[in-house]
Amino acid sequence: MKATLAVVVYVECCGPVVRIISARKATKHEANDMSKVSKTDWKRLEKLKDEQIDTSDIPELGDDxxxxxxxxxxxxxxxxxxxxxxxxxxxxxxxxxxxxxINKLLRAYMLEHQRRHA
Structure with missing residues (x-):
């Protein structure tokens, strides 16, 4: 099975609306970074039950x-x-x-100015 690595850039703004600015296929450099050998003990993690994983710093995104x-x-x-x-x-x-x-940089500049002058 071949997986495609995607890079998603998003900005949460304007209250509860999540606005996806861009999503693209990962560059070769990014994909190569992901192919490096991990030092994570995946077998140990695979055995953990959901309740044993501390997600306090990353709360789940619920249906709402x-x-x-x-x-x-x-x-x-x-x-x-x-x-x-x-x-x-x-x-x-x-x-x-x-x-x-360049577009992301210009968008960040625009959003900051809109925020300051709102």
Whole structure:
């Protein structure tokens, strides 16, 4: 069985609504990171009953959470944009998905300004 590793980026904002900004297939680098040998004792963990696992720092997401959750995928629009060469080169040097990273950075900036001026 072959599994596909996906990276989901989301922001919980605007009250109870969860807004998914982007989901994508993991890059080769990310997938390779996941293929490294784990030091976790999986056999021991597999034997644990649910009640034996401390989840106090990660409370379960109940039915009410998923009942309120909404999927919003903002439409994308191709644009021509002039960026400083060193800025663009820096983002490109981070690997595949540099445009998505630029978009996430701009979205975070926009959301922060909206929050401050609301």
């Amino acid at each position: 959470f998923f009942a309120r959750a909404e999927l919003h995928v903002p439409p994308k629009q191709a644009v021509t944009m002039r960026l400083d060469v060193d800025v663009l080169n820096w983002f490109k040097a981070q690997g595949q998905g540099y445009q998505t990273r």
